[in-house]
Each structure stands twice: as C-alpha cells, then as structure tokens.
Amino acid sequence: xxxxxxxxxxxxxxxxxxxxxxxxxxxxxxxxxxxxxxxxxxxxxxxxxxxxxxxxxxxxxxxxxxxxxxxxxxxxxxxxxxxxxxxxxxxxxxxxxxxxxxxxxxxxxxxxxxxxxxxxxxxxxxxxxxxxxxxxxxxxxxxxxxxxxxxxxxxxxxxxxxxxxxxxxxxxxxxxxxxxxxxxxxxxxxxxxxxxxxxxxxxxxxxxxxxxxxxxxxxxxxxxxxxxxxxxxxxxxxxxxxxxxxxxxxxxxxxxxxxxxxxxxxxxxxxxxxxxxxxxxxxxxxxxxxxxxxxxxxxxxxxxxxxxxxxxxxxxxxxxxxxxxxxxxxxxxxxxxxxxxxxxxxxxxxxxxxxxxxxxxxxxxxxxxxxxxxxxxxxxxxxxxxxxxxxxxxxxx
Numbered sequence: 001x002x003x004x005x006x007x008x009x010x011x012x013x014x015x016x017x018x019x020x021x022x023x024x025x026x027x028x029x030x031x032x033x034x035x036x037x038x039x040x041x042x043x044x045x046x047x048x049x050x051x052x053x054x055x056x057x058x059x060x061x062x063x064x065x066x067x068x069x070x071x072x073x074x075x076x077x078x079x080x081x082x083x084x085x086x087x088x089x090x091x092x093x094x095x096x097x098x099x100x101x102x103x104x105x106x107x108x109x110x111x112x113x114x115x116x117x118x119x120x121x122x123x124x125x126x127x128x129x130x131x132x133x134x135x136x137x138x139x140x141x142x143x144x145x146x147x148x149x150x151x152x153x154x155x156x157x158x159x160x161x162x163x164x165x166x167x168x169x170x171x172x173x174x175x176x177x178x179x180x181x182x183x184x185x186x187x188x189x190x191x192x193x194x195x196x197x198x199x200x201x202x203x204x205x206x207x208x209x210x211x212x213x214x215x216x217x218x219x220x221x222x223x224x225x226x227x228x229x230x231x232x233x234x235x236x237x238x239x240x241x242x243x244x245x246x247x248x249x250x251x252x253x254x255x256x257x258x259x260x261x262x263x264x265x266x267x268x269x270x271x272x273x274x275x276x277x278x279x280x281x282x283x284x285x286x287x288x289x290x291x292x293x294x295x296x297x298x299x300x301x302x303x304x305x306x307x308x309x310x311x312x313x314x315x316x317x318x319x320x321x322x323x324x325x326x327x328x329x330x331x332x333x334x335x336x337x338x339x340x341x342x343x344x345x346x347x348x349x350x351x352x353x354x355x356x357x358x359x360x361x362x363x364x365x366x367x368x369x370x371x372x373x374x375x376x377x378x379x380x381x382x383x384x385x386x387x388x389x390x391x392x393x394x395x396x397x
Contacts, residue, residue: 007039007060009090026071027088036127038119039063045119049104049112056093061101062116064092069366076102117214124188125217136177136186137217137225143178144188144212145355146230148199151367161195171197172367173204175212176358178229178351181280185358188215190367202238205230209243213250229352231255237301240334244302247336253349256307256332265293266309266330277310278343280351287313290346293332304336310346 008030033039043059050058067089068079076098083092093101105112128135136142153160153169160169175189189211191204198204209228216226228243232255243252256262269291277288293307311328321329333349359367 006034007043007057007063007090008034009087010034011088026067026082029067029070030088033063035130036123038123041119041123042116045115046105046112048115049101049108056091056097058101058105060090061093061098062105064089065098065102069369074369117211121215124215128217136179141225141227142216143227143229144209145176145178145185145352145358146173146205146208146212146228146234147176147355147359148173148233149359149362149367150195153195159192159194163195164199167195169195171195171199173197173208174359174362175208176355177212178354181354184361185354187358187362188212199233200236202236202242205234205236205239206242225249227251227253227348229253229349229355231352232257235334240305241302244305244336247302247304251335251337253333253335253337253345253352255349255352256334258330258332261297262293262307262309262332263330265295265297266291266311267326269293269309274311275341275343277312278347280347285312290342292342301334302336304338305334306336306338306342306345307332307334308342308346308349 011027011030039060041059042063043057046058046062064079064082065076068082071078071081073079073081077095079092079095079098082089086092128137132138148171150163150165150167151170151172152167157170162168163171171193173191173193174187177186177188179185189208191208191211193204213226219225226249228250229252230239234240234254235256240252240254243250243254273291274289275291277285277290279285288310289312290308290310293309298305298307309330309332311330313327314329318329333346335345335349337345
C-alpha cells in the first residue's frame with residue numbers, strides 16, 4: 001500500500017476495499033506536503049532544535065500538529081487521530097513529546113518563528129511554480145488583502161481583552177493572497193493582537209504587511225507587481241505613507257473613512273464627472289457611479305495618491321448612514337495606480353470583499369482554536385493557545 005519517501009509514507013490508492021483508512025481526505029494534504037517539499041524544508045529549518053539521539057524530527061512533529069488542525073483537531077492531543085493511521089502518517093510523536101516541542105519553540109520566540117517563515121517562503125515559491133497558470137501570480141501581479149478578525153475567548157487567556165464589539169478575546173490582523181473568484185485565498189501572515197487592539201493601528205498594518213511581503217518571491221519587489229488592499233482601517237497617514245515610500249514596486253488600494261471634507265466635496269461633484277461603476281463582466285453596475293476627487297483634499301497625503309469615491313443606491317430596506325448623501329451610499333478609497341480608468345480601479349478595490357470569505361475559511365480550518373479552553377488533563381493535551389508564542393506558532397499560515 002505504501003513505501004517511505006521523505007517524512008511521510010507514500011500512499012497508493014486501490015479500490016479492492018481490503019485496506020480502508022479513516023480521514024482519507026488527509027492523503028491529499030500529505031501529498032501536497034511531499035510535492036512542495038514542505039516536510040524537508042521545515043525539517044531543515046528546525047534542525048537546530050532537534051536534540052541529539054532524538055527519535056522524532058521536530059519538523060514532522062510540527063506538520064503533524066498542522067495536519068491534525070486541518071482534520072478538525074483543537075488540542076495537541078488530537079494528533080492521536082494521525083497516530084491511528086501509521087500507513088498514512090508514519091510514526092507520530094507522543095503527546096508529551098509534541099507538547100515539549102511546542103514549549104521549546106515558543107521559548108525560542110522570534111528565532112523559531114523566523115526559521116519557519118523562511119522555510120514557508122521557499123516552499124511557497126516552489127508551489128507557485130508547480131501551479132503554473134493556476135498560481136496566484138499567473139497574471140503577473142500578486143494581490144495581498146489585509147483584514148482584522150475577532151476571535152472570541154471564553155476564559156482569561158493571555159492577551160485576551162474586551163473587544164470593540166463588546167465581546168472578549170483576541171483581534172488578530174491577517175493577510176491573504178487573493179486567488180481570484182475560484183480560489184479560497186492563501187494565508188501568508190497573521191499578527192496576534194489582544195482583543196482591544198485598534199482596528200486602524202498603523203504600526204500593526206505595517207508589521208503585517210512586512211510579514212506578508214517577506215513570504216513572496218523576491219522578483220515581486222519591482223515594477224509594482226504587488227498590490228496591498230485594505231478596508232478603511234488601513235486608511236491612516238502613517239500606513240499610506242509607508243506604502244507610498246515603496247511605490248516603485250508596490251501598489252496600494254486602501255479604503256478611506258468618509259470625513260466631513262470628503263462628504264462636502266462629494267456633494268459638489270457635478271453630474272458630468274460621475275462615471276458608471278462596472279461589474280466583473282465589464283457591464284455597467286446598476287445604480288452605482290464613481291468619480292475622482294482632487295484639490296486641497298489631498299494636501300498632506302503622499303504624492304501620487306488618487307482619491308476615488310463611489311456612490312450607490314442602497315438595496316431596499318438598507319439604512320443610510322450619516323456619511324451618506326442624497327439617498328445614496330458613499331464609499332471612498334485611495335490608490336497610487338496611475339493612468340487607469342477609475343471604474344476599473346474601483347472594481348479592483350471592491351473585490352477586496354473576498355477577504356471576508358478567506359476569514360470564514362480560516363475560522364473553519366483552525367483560527368477559531370485560538371480561543372479553545374485547556375483540556376484540563378496536563379500540558380500534553382492543552383490547547384494551542386496556552387502562551388502568546390505558542391499561539392503564534394499554531395496560527396502561522
């Protein structure tokens with residue numbers, strides 16, 4: 001049924017019904033690990049943390065935990081489901097061994113995280129090469145969406161705090177590479193933050209963007225082949241200025257808060273200046289128009305920044321906000337992309353909404369486990385979120 005290649009056995013499927021395994025879908029994950037070389041890359045990265053005469057490789061142990069999360073596990077002890085299928089997963093370390101590994105890596109802090117991130121970056125480059133025309137960079141540009149997410153905690157976890165939605169937990173800031181409408185997106189960074197962390201904290205947006213950009217192949221650092229998109233939480237002077245300083249190779253499309261000045265200027269835009277918004281098929285979007293704002297409104301912002309506003313009739317039953325005008329909903333974003341029609345730029349920015357789908361997928365595949373309670377049977381079966389460093393390890397893309 002199998003023979004060993006790399007860290008995991010190689011499984012051969014057959015339809016005679018003689019050898020049946022549970023969690024058969026995990027075979028696809030194991031094959032992905034092998035094809036991309038993730039097992040070898042992680043093993044090499046974590047070699048400094050392997051003790052002499054150790055039986056289990058730290059890299060494989062960490063991947064086993066990741067596989068357990070993908071299969072629905074919510075505590076370290078759930079690697080037992082892998083241990084029950086040695087023909088698929090090979091030798092799996094004991095609960096105590098894995099718990100000690102997580103403690104060791106967490107104690108190493110940024111050094112261990114950087115080793116894992118470096119390995120991930122190399123493997124991502126290989127995976128995109130293997131994907132060919134299905135790679136997220138197939139059209140010559142990579143789009144990175146930044147977005148925050150609230151993760152509820154039901155006990156007094158480290159860094160758990162009251163959130164702006166009057167809940168309790170954490171407020172990580174995530175980054176996803178957009179795979180287009182047919183893909184689920186690709187998580188490339190996650191910055192763990194307490195629940196009371198601000199939505200528009202520029203330093204956190206910069207840190208998350210740096211982590212995400214470090215995961216991309218180096219040739220994307222030229223010719224504006226990388227686009228950073230955020231909602232209005234990223235529309236701060238400091239973050240936009242940081243993006244603008246890298247304008248030679250980095251493009252941005254950042255949502256902006258509708259200020260009183262913007263609101264007043266929108267009311268003065270003549271009807272002839274409004275252009276119909278478009279749908280993905282190129283057809284005009286019903287009841288929606290876009291225009292570009294100029295003038296003193298851009299004073300104090302980076303040179304080359306364009307401010308584009310959209311007005312749209314709200315759907316039936318929707319309540320207007322105080323920033324809306326003349327019965328239409330107003331939204332606004334900034335970009336440094338020159339010489340391109342504003343309707344196309346507005347459509348590009350509107351597609352940032354796919355980040356919400358990425359977050360839902362992340363919640364369903366392990367992000368929710370940041371909030372899990374301790375199992376109460378000793379450290380070897382505790383959840384992933386016992387310490388900040390431990391949570392960071394378990395939420396790495």
